[in-house]
Amino acid sequence: MMVHAADALECGHRRILVRTVDTDAVILAVALANERSEVLDELWITFGTGKNRRYIAAHQIAKALGPEKSRALPVFHAITGCDTVSAFAGHSKKTAWATWNAFPEVTTAFLSLASTPSELPDGVMSTLERFIVLLYDRTSTCCDVNVLRKKLFSRKSRSLEHLPPTRAALEQHIKRAAYQAGHIWGQAAIALASLPSPCDWGWMKSGDKLKPLWTTLSEVSKSCHEFISCGCRKHCGGKCRCKKAALKCTELCACEGGC
16 A cells, blocks of 8 residues: 555655555554655545544644654554554553653654664663553553563562563564564565565564564473472373473372372
């Protein structure tokens, strides 16, 4: 869609209408309206179907947001959840938007990933980590998601699914968002985009398919042997989880360490 819109602008058209039911297209239209504002008068989106169809003025949204926020919008959208990047459980786009407004310093980090980034700099990662900390706890003064995870779990009794990701998992999440927003969407108006390998940006090969690389940390069952227990009621045989891990059964096991 953005390739055709950009081509129309090259041909001298200054008023464009795009029809879509995809939120991603609206985000990209706002970014395009900002980027091509000198040659564009109006960029309208016909969004939805039937009685729910409405017209959205992407050019007016871009003007209201300003150049920096309009350009950073696709990165924000990807990081907070899109078709190819997971969302943060229990935290809506509205909450994330309020966090962005409360922490405008993250705009610079978004912008650094908005156009074909070559890497994920430590400074950018630290700023985005602080943004995620505030997303989960607006009053927190820490900058480390691992520290916040411990605090929310031990002091505020948050369930595991409502804890922020570990830093290792967050890094892979941000890489996937940067790939989607910076490399794919960052070249949305280019007919033949040049894309790096997704395996360098939070994805991994599984046969002939790609799947998310959720984290670089070892599984808990492999790194914390003290949490391993078996469900053997009688004799612990070859299927015993403890024996497979070369461990002795303990009182945590169904056999209560009697094997």
